[in-house]
Amino acid sequence: MSENQVNVLERKPVILIIVTLLVILIGSVVTALLPFFMEGMEVKISTVRPYTALELEGRDIYMREGCNNCHTQTVRPLRDEVLRYGEFSKSGEFAYDHPFLWGSKRTGPDLARIGGKYPDSWHVQHMTDPRSLVKESNMPAYAFMATTPLDPSNIKSKMGALRTVGVPYTDEEIAAAPELLAGKTEMDAMVAYLQVLGTMINKAAVETVVDSATVSPVVPDSLVTTPETEVK
């Protein structure tokens, strides 16, 4: 930069403001905006479906209670992680996650593959009194969930808002939602959500990946469907 150019920027605030904004936008456009239009950012998995009304309510409770402050939802493609939690996470598994709930800190274990690991009754007992199952756990108790009935009044507007951002709920699904929540508690919703986490990929297809000595972060073909080959 020549002495003159520096002088212009030092003397003319309007030019400084414009140039600074442009400089801020370069990296932002390349790393945050362009990926939306890039193939490979998110690999489609045909078995991944939107959350049911009950699962969605559970997810909203998970967000309300800030579970993401202590639990992550991404299994890294590292040997110990795959051993501990299961198959590493794939981009396509989060296609309907508004917002993502990957978290950034594991004060508790990762939950990306928690679905189906324990029976429903284990989760109910664990959330009611965590230390009755894991003696030295530091998780807060969420006993109130079992006695708090779900409020079905917002579910239609919630599913409607999600449809606006791209989740393919049908009119029928939205209309039927309040009925599906009738008589359910917050605990029912939480358990439904936890039990579906990480279960939407084809488990048989990933077994082979787990067995291989080195885990590669490449999605196996058996998990991937292009729009042409997609079933249903």
Added chain:
Amino acid sequence: MEERYDSWPVKAYTYSMIIWGLASLLYGVVISLQLVYPGLNFGEWFSYGRLRPIHTNGGAFGFGLSGIFALSYYMVPRLAKAPLFLPKLAKFNFWLYNLTIAAAVITLHLGFSTTKEYAELEWPIDILVVLFWVFFAVNMLGTILTKTVSKMYVSLWYVIATILGVAVLYIFNNLAVPASLFKSYSLYAGVNDANVQWWYGHNAVAFVFTTPILAIFFYFFPKVTNLPLFSHRLSIVAFWSLVFMYLWTGAHHLIWTPVPDWLQTVAIAFSLMLIAPSWGSVINGYLTMGNNWEQMKTNYLAKFFILGITFYGLQTLQGPSQAIRSISSLIHYTDWVPGHVHMGTMGWFAMTIMASFYYVIPKIYKTDLYSVKLANTHFWLVFTGQIIYSISMWIAGIMQGAMWKATNADGSLKYTFQDSITASYIYWDIRSIGGIIFLAGAIVFAYNIFKTIQQGSQASKVKTEGAV
């Protein structure tokens, strides 16, 4: 000369800085204890998952922004040699801002949270945030545009970058579709949502914890040491490279996640390159001291600022190293990360902001600091508290990462997850002690500032009465 400049916003934000600062520290101590003593989670309103965002938002946007606002209202008119553009708007904005922060605290207690880190506030409060930010921008940019000096000092550059950066980041990360008054869903999904969030998250570090603090450092450090800045040119070069490179680094929070490898690699590369502009500022600070290092003994404020910029230097070496894949695989998701963050927030951010108030408050109340001895006490308390906090968390983090990875001879995992928690309790206890010591230091600071204000107000009262 001093009378030209409106001191009302500076005085007002000093109070909110102290109130939100002490509150967020108190929340911090409470949640640190909740991790060890889960019985301290009193019902849903006071459980860890809801309190932690109050601690982080309170620290960044309650304490931090109040401090940044107060000091910007002090230095921008003085650097532009122009009166504050719209003093009435500044008054109004003070109340709007504090209403917003209070609403943030209440709604987070109630569980209204988007869960996106440092952007947890729901959409009605987001709108209030955008409003007070725009009003702040109007006042600052208006003052700068009506400047009567020919050249803008680098602090003004950093203020401009702060205003623009926060605006772009905050708006684009928080775009959402409301489902009800306090519930919305992010416009983005999954991988893209994660990528946008950490573009935001890491650049909140850039434009809340770095650029405004560099503005403050480059203004107040030469003032308190009475030494000219070593190199204006170096500060300008560092400015452009910092503002350019920071925006590329967000995905270093997403190493080993399903975010594509190229994004991770770009973020790692730019993170490493960021060492250069960060250390450009550090070296500029050190060389400003020149042959006057005896001020570390004779001038308590030099001590605050030099330790502050040193922690900034350590932070900006540690941060890029954490971005490297192999290191990330060990320390990511562990307590190492809070240890890292708190070196920046307690060591650099809070230290530099608080030190500047020791300079500003006596100036605008036309008095001396109530007690330099107490200021020294404050220094040693926050320094000790932060060291205890960070070191205990670094040890705990490496231990957790190693325990998660450890395998037996047959290749099976050696420890359960709970084993790593059980082994962490002692370190979490030590961390709480560090937090309590830091809080004690902040209380000493608040007391010293209040006493100075009281002293200044009384002196001016005596003066006025004497004149009558």
